[in-house]
Amino acid sequence: MCNSYNVLPSQNAAISVTDLTKRYGERNAVDHISFDVPRGTICGFVGPNGAGKTTTIRMLLGLVKPTTGAGTVLGEPLTHPERFLGKVGALIEGPAFYPALSGRENLKVLATLGNFPHDRVDQLLDQVGLLDRATSKFKTYSLGMKQRLGIAAALLPSPELLILDEPTNGLDPAGIQEVRELLGHLAGYGLTVLVSSHLLSEIEAIADDLVMLRDGKVLFFGQTKALLTAQQSTVIASSSNPQDLARLIEIAKNSGHQAQIVNESVHVIADAEFAANFNKSAFESGIILSSLVTARPTLEETFFELTSDN
């Protein structure tokens, strides 16, 4: 079932798919999915391995023909990729280049093919920090350098839409930070970015919108903030006296909330508003709380909750 939180399909979507399906034999790799990615946003594309993310991306790029369904990219139908791919940059399932050619020559192969100015090749190599290794063969690059070359290739057409499949794979923390800043910078110019990543903390930090898949189906699409806000928060209370914890659980349960002890604190599943009442009830029972905070589930916790079999 698809949960969409207060987001209606946009009339001005960069990507819009309806009932998209890809069937391999008896298995639906992508199973009647529908979602929109609004223009000018960074949209996270998440799901467990085998959820259908890469197959969906390949269908969006005209590499794989959908079994059923339809869609548009930048307003053009999926059936005519030649109408929109000139404005789309993509990094699909890791960087793929010719090992015996240099980084610069690899980009020139694509620049020539796409009829993009060759001046842009060195600009992009500089932008991703590879200009000093431009003449080295691709096979001599580290994983992080290969990834950065892949991002440079995706930026070649000065795209309106950037589709990145695991762009931070192999990057060190500084590299991940650079990619995050780069994506934010690009979104600032009105570029739409669809980015899949296993690093959900990264997605949470950068993605305005989210499409979540499991077993080829859309579990959620809409604003990241809306998804996280809709999740149940937790009130976490601690006391300097460990013997008070059992009584705090009793107080929470008497108020109709589930509670348990986690790491010498009491975790109560409740809205943030409950915190004040909880503090008051504890005080009236003679318990002085040493700390009281309200925590919302992270995207990672929400993801596991939505994608778990239970």
Place this chain on the structure above:
Amino acid sequence: MIRIFKSEWRKLRRPTLFLGTLAAVIGLTGLISSLLFLLLDSERGNGREGMIITRETLALPNGLYVGFANSAGLLGVIALCVFAAQTAIEYTNGTLRNLLVREPRRLLLLAGKYLAMISFALITVCFSAIVSVGISASLANVKDVNTDLWYTSSALSLFGSTFGNVLLSVISYGTVGMTLGLLLRSPISSISIALAWILVVENILSATVNGISKWLPGQLMSSIPVQFGVDFSYSWALFGSATYLIIFGAVAVILFKRRDVVN
């Protein structure tokens, strides 16, 4: 089309491929052309499959190009390897998806790649012709071959037809290689299967089954420029090769157009 052609040439011109292929072409053509003259009086023959090519034959107007024509089969095998590798490597490297994102019109992309590889084959054939003619002209005097008819206008027109036939033969081999590259998506598999078929299976079949040569693609394609030792005519070689070319070309087009790119 021009940008696809130029893009493909950025890959074809890498030194290991370009210079390596030219070195192989020059070496093999040089060897075949040299042995043609150096083994003139040998009872074991000086031509393809032990064929004896006499001084009188070499003194004919096309004598200057016999070594070049005899090299066609090996030039074809080299073209087959290059076409197969250049096609299949896009799948093994995963680079086909990049190419199709930049040029989603698949038939146009295939046509551009094919033309680029044909132009590469044309260069190898030119080098082969230059090397073979140079060696033949040098060794003719050494081995007392009469060259009076070599430098006439009729000899020059024969060069044109020999060159065209060799190029056609080489392109036919290359097309087979490209189709196998698309079909098997692995350079090693496509080249090894093609070579095993052409160099081993076809030769065994030709030697053991009467009249089968005229139906075998490798025998037909290598016989376009050289008619020695085959039991079919030039026009049959052309017709048979063209038929195979159409079949392999159609398979290549259908595979490339319709198949999902999942590598």
